[in-house]
Amino acid sequence: MSENSCIYAEKIRIKIYTILLISISIISFSGCGVFSKKVTIDNVVTKTDIELQRKLEEWTEQLYSNDPTVRSSAAVSLLGLNLLHAQEPLVKILRNNGEREDVQISVINAFGFTKDDRATDILIDLLDSESAPIQTAAAESLEKLKTRNSIRKMSETMLDPKQSISVKLLLAKSLGNTNDRDAVDPLIKTLSMDDIRLRQVAMESLEKITKQPNMNDSAWWREWWTRNRSKTREQWLEDIVSKQEENTQQLESKIEELNFEIAQKFIKLLEVRSDKMDPKPLIEAMESDYPNVRIFAAKELVKIKEPSVINALIHAISDEQKEVRIEVVQALGEIDNDDRVIKPLIQSLSDTSLAVRKEAAKALGKLGKREAEEDLILALNNNTDISLICSIIESLGQIGDTRAVDPLITFLGHKEPKARECTAAALGKIRDARAMEPLIAALNDEQERVRWYAADGLGKIGDPLCVESLIKLLSDPSARVRESAVTALGQIGNQQSIESLLKALQDVDKRVADQAAESLLNIKKIDFEVMDSIATTFSTNKDYKRAEIILERQIAEYSTKPEFKEEILQAKIKLAKTLFTMKDLQKALGIYEELVKQFPDDDTIKIHLIQCLKEMKQFDRALEWYTIWIKETSRNNQLCWQGRLDIANAMFEQGKYENVKSLIDGLQVEDLNLGGSEFKQNFQSLKDVSVRELFNSKTVSQKSELEESLNVENKK
Template structure:
């Protein structure tokens, strides 16, 4: 057994030295990757491969992205690496693309991007932080360990990133990680020290108390040992632990098997609460976790007492399941146990407790959360409590929350701005207006969102100023807020926002404007004109239709309504909605004089719908009204006759020409007579051919 474990550990050390030939990729992680300062003149095939793989980095298929990223790394060329590091540096790149690149660096154990990977440990995305942590733990080169150690020991580094770096150093399982981790034990932060301890125990397989002096003495005794000696000791400890675990696992398997069989016998549709109540008291963590998850599916007050008894379970995962379920059930009996759980040793559990308490929302909870907020310094806990206070809807929290809008941590200012919006109390308005000038983009956009939810007109001018913000996301939030307020200055600002360079901002402004219903005629007309001018005909037609429905029967507005009907007809014409356009044009034609453009657009609609009789009727009307219409009316008649002939309607064309002759024997004069005669000739030929 000892020999097998020893060989396994040597394999773990030697494995990264392997050269990966798959997909034409190679990496040698345990020594510095050599990049050509002067790259050899690449042949056409290599250049084509680099270009193709670079494009594939943005594929929707994760397998293709991973293949491309690992292939580029395998070339060990500067111009092949640059697309990858550019993705890591660009905050606008899609999260799934960035994750594929991070994983590629970890898979290849390539340390050329360690600087950027360390920065990503501070990313707002939990998934990116997790993937980066795993990648850094896999790379394991001396350069990587030194850079992570320097970043972790840097006093300016954030506490959350330090915790992740401590975990990554633990994942390296490397002797070189021990010294910086021991130095980190001097930290005042209990969560950080706890993480460092776990990493030290993972590397050394030594369990001890949390006394940093003990670890320093241990390191003085052991740091001079060779890697062979180091591995020998680890193998011995691992062998002892393995034997112990094997015995426990065997017992655990038997217990899990017995309880699982009992649950199966009960049937798929029924869960025995009594059995789960027994299982959640098991000596084995896995059984308790299983029971907690099964109980969470019930979500009924009948299990509250069972869950309350498990709220102090030794296993973090059990406590997480328990507090989340108690929050959902919302039984008053769970209130005090949850309040006590705010002091849980686990950061994650405390976060879940705060969130669960926010779901209760009674007087006692709000007071407890406010008190806890004033006593907590851990950023994730503070943020969660702030979010929970927002969920309660209790306005007593407003004054306390306002104080956190100027907190030094941007994530706390951000969630404070969001929670104040949920409470929607005007007391927060001046403070949220001040937050519109925050240096952090996310704080500004949540401040704008919340001002919109509150809806105080005093916010309009400050929000209008944010329409020139450098961040498109902030401008979009400002547009949303202005749309929610909806007074005249806000609408005028939204109209101007239709010219924004960012499509999301324009779309948001358009979406808000198109839904305006209670505005005056002039405002709605201005909105419709704005849509028409930017060729957004669908929205223009919606607003124009709303104007017609609301103001068509106002006698004093009839001239303006006529102009709106003309604009609507032209909009429908632009949309190629021929039937509705035709109907609107015909209503317009019933009024006094209209310009020839409207007449011609009406005829075009009739032609598109092949409603030739309707068009011919109006040609006759217009010729009777004004002889000056002669030329284009006769041209229109000729066009219709030609179109009807092309459809094979010989008799209809013959009858039409005969009817037109009764009106004018010369059929419109010398310009048109030969053409009508030619149509008659074609009719005779067509009829003869048909016979």
């Protein structure tokens, strides 16, 4: 074994001991918040067998995890022990046809990853599986083994006349992917077989291994192999170097896995610490050798409001690992009540990592501190990466300091659309009038998103001088741009904007039309007549809910002004009609009853009130109103008696003959003439028919009772 291999193997042994020690720490010291970097193994040796058995059981159980990473790690760990009883559960899984497919694939991959050829025969058998994913996994693992034993068995199976052609095809391809010269001779023999597909795959594999041109002549290949069977010294050295590189990569991968597992153990200890508000264990964890532990500690520290926490995070902002610095910068961006975080974040704008610089810019924007304004502007002018530029621009917009306006206006002409888009949005947030003309110019930008953010920014600035430009934007081919334009017009809200928004209600895109309607609703100051026009337009468009909102607002804002008394009456009638159309009958009824009391001589209101009561089937309440109105004045007689007759007819149609008879009898007590000769004749006719129906119904009922009684007697 080479010196490098020995070093890596020793690292792995150290990592395994560390994992065992941490596992024991979790059992023995759960809740302890302080970690010691120096751990002796004297007290652990006697527990090794027990701990090993526990790990075997744990890894075996993890083979059935739903997480593919956990399954793979468990399978690799079991194979790494190189113990027969550790391999048994893996073999059992591969041989069990009823086993979960994902579990089998994880185990198959583990054999390939570890280059463990003890299951070569089983992997070859799995090439004949009914499952395509299992076939693929088995083939890929076989080609990774690259041992003399595995190549020999694969070759023998491929040359076996009794073996299926599908398995032979997979083996021929896998042998080619081994890049091993031991596979050359069997592949040349395959060129003499009858199946053209198999010969083609074998030929491609030979080309891959030997780097020779594509020759399909088996005689040529046999002659070539005779000449080249003995490897040159250079070829052997090349193979050795290649093998050593593979071993090194595998060892490095194993060390990385072990590092991850150790880090997870540390994190678990941090998670179960007894006092979650004690920062000391987390501050110590910030000095851990494992980046994942430091990242976890940074996330947890920000939850604790204590001065020592901020000092620890500020110290960690220079961590050697980029990922840790990113997490620390994000954590400092959450601390908005301590100005000590500003300077370190500003310094991070010059970090060697682009990702850290971006997060620092975002954190400063989130904090919104004006002290960072000049440094952000400086960073904006000194960087060329578009993603960083956009992060800085967005932060300047969040801070809202007007010092950024002039530098930002320059970036409205940037060659990158994303930069222009972010700049338009940022200028809108700052709301400075100096940006109006540049934003109006940006309404003609070739990029859709730039136009819509420019419109959005103009709406936030709110200057009526830009209304004409925004109205032109209502013809933009992009619905999203038109939607932004109607939003901006609503934010400005002058008469010209309102007229344009009313037209935009007819936009072909429903989102634009809806946003125009919402913009009209959100305008704060509107004249009575304009409100009336908006409500009428909503009603015409059958947008009754928004019509209701405008009418209610109109009534609330102007009902206290005497000069609008008649207009308010009409607005209330419109509101009640709108509610009636929406089937909000109870609310409509309340308005009509209020109006009929205020305006007792208005027959139109009375008609609407009765119509509402009829729709609600509240006939008794309607009859009460008719009685009240007849008593008030004889002028109401015709209206009320006709209404009573209509109610009697409605009851008759519902089969309520007894109610009809009682109603007419009661009305006759009030007036023997029943409202006059015309009404009396109709009432009398309706009563007579109701009496006949009642008699017929009673006769049928009596006959039915008699028949039922006779049936009972007959049964006796």
